[in-house]
Amino acid sequence: MVLNVSEVSQFEVDGYVSPISVLSVGEANDLRHKLEAVEARQNGALYPEQRNKSFLLFKWLNDLVRDPRILDPVTQLIGPDILLWNTIFWIKEAGAQNFVSWHQDTKYWGLSSDKVVTAWLALSPASVEAGCMKVMSGTHRGEVLSHEDRYHADNMLTRGQEIIDDLDEAKAVFMPLEVGEMSIHNYRLAHASGPNGSTDRRIGISMHFMPPDTQQIVGNWDCAMLVRGSDQYGHFEATPIPACDFDPPAVAFHKKAAKAINEVLYAGAAVNDGKL
Numbered sequence: 001m002v003l004n005v006s007e008v009s010q011f012e013v014d015g016y017v018s019p020i021s022v023l024s025v026g027e028a029n030d031l032r033h034k035l036e037a038v039e040a041r042q043n044g045a046l047y048p049e050q051r052n053k054s055f056l057l058f059k060w061l062n063d064l065v066r067d068p069r070i071l072d073p074v075t076q077l078i079g080p081d082i083l084l085w086n087t088i089f090w091i092k093e094a095g096a097q098n099f100v101s102w103h104q105d106t107k108y109w110g111l112s113s114d115k116v117v118t119a120w121l122a123l124s125p126a127s128v129e130a131g132c133m134k135v136m137s138g139t140h141r142g143e144v145l146s147h148e149d150r151y152h153a154d155n156m157l158t159r160g161q162e163i164i165d166d167l168d169e170a171k172a173v174f175m176p177l178e179v180g181e182m183s184i185h186n187y188r189l190a191h192a193s194g195p196n197g198s199t200d201r202r203i204g205i206s207m208h209f210m211p212p213d214t215q216q217i218v219g220n221w222d223c224a225m226l227v228r229g230s231d232q233y234g235h236f237e238a239t240p241i242p243a244c245d246f247d248p249p250a251v252a253f254h255k256k257a258a259k260a261i262n263e264v265l266y267a268g269a270a271v272n273d274g275k276l
């Protein structure tokens with residue numbers, strides 16, 4: 001067992017567990033180089049639509065999400081049957097002002113389950129200075145809080161959604177991660193992150209796992225990839241597995257998946273500026 005009894009109970013009570021060692025520094029650097037090689041070919045950045053459902057575009061990422069070092073702790077928290085709903089790149093350039101406002105993902109993902117978890121893996125140092133994630137312990141056990149759309153160019157969230165209820169910033173718990181480490185949090189937990197004041201890029205990959213009884217209750221169609229166990233429900237269309245990076249059938253599927261997730265994330269918003 002990767003997580004000990006007190007870590008599992010901390011996850012239940014506080015809504016998160018961190019840090020968990022996953023990759024060696026060499027393995028994480030190797031993935032970072034793969035990502036940066038793509039960025040270099042595209043004038044230095046991923047295209048916005050490549051941030052979400054990116055396990056359909058990059059074979060190395062499709063392999064990563066089935067790594068037992070990631071799935072074993074996830075199994076301990078949500079059970080033996082696991083679907084991957086999404087993966088998102090969270091890249092803050094050195095010295096960049098980008099931030100993530102306080103929010104709960106339950107509010108925007110259209111998923112019916114309370115058991116959805118986010119595993120966030122660091123491919124570069126995610127220190128407090130670099131703008132690592134911070135959480136409000138225990139908020140996953142309360143109501144979904146009121147949010148407001150505050151579209152802001154530096155906010156990495158689609159619609160700049162932000163919790164408007166009073167949160168005591170002094171109670172925020174930082175989750176710093178070394179290269180190759182990950183945190184796991186319940187998607188109802190209030191979380192945020194600040195700008196990157198370090199001299200390196202802050203590169204994270206979030207992986208969103210759920211039990212197969214979960215349903216998409218906002219969008220008309222959605223997809224997911226079975227990464228462990230079995231899916232007895234079939235609520236999500238099974239995604240193709242890319243044979244290589246930018247495998248044409250998986251790229252075509254990704255286009256449909258990215259459009260569907262855009263519609264879910266912006267449901268009810270005044271403006272859909274296409275930011276993903």
Ligand SMILES: O=C(O)CCC(=O)C(=O)O
Nearest residue numbers: 090100118133193204206
């Ligand atoms: O990377 C960040 O700073 C925020 C990530 C986040 O909001 C998430 O993984 O749900």
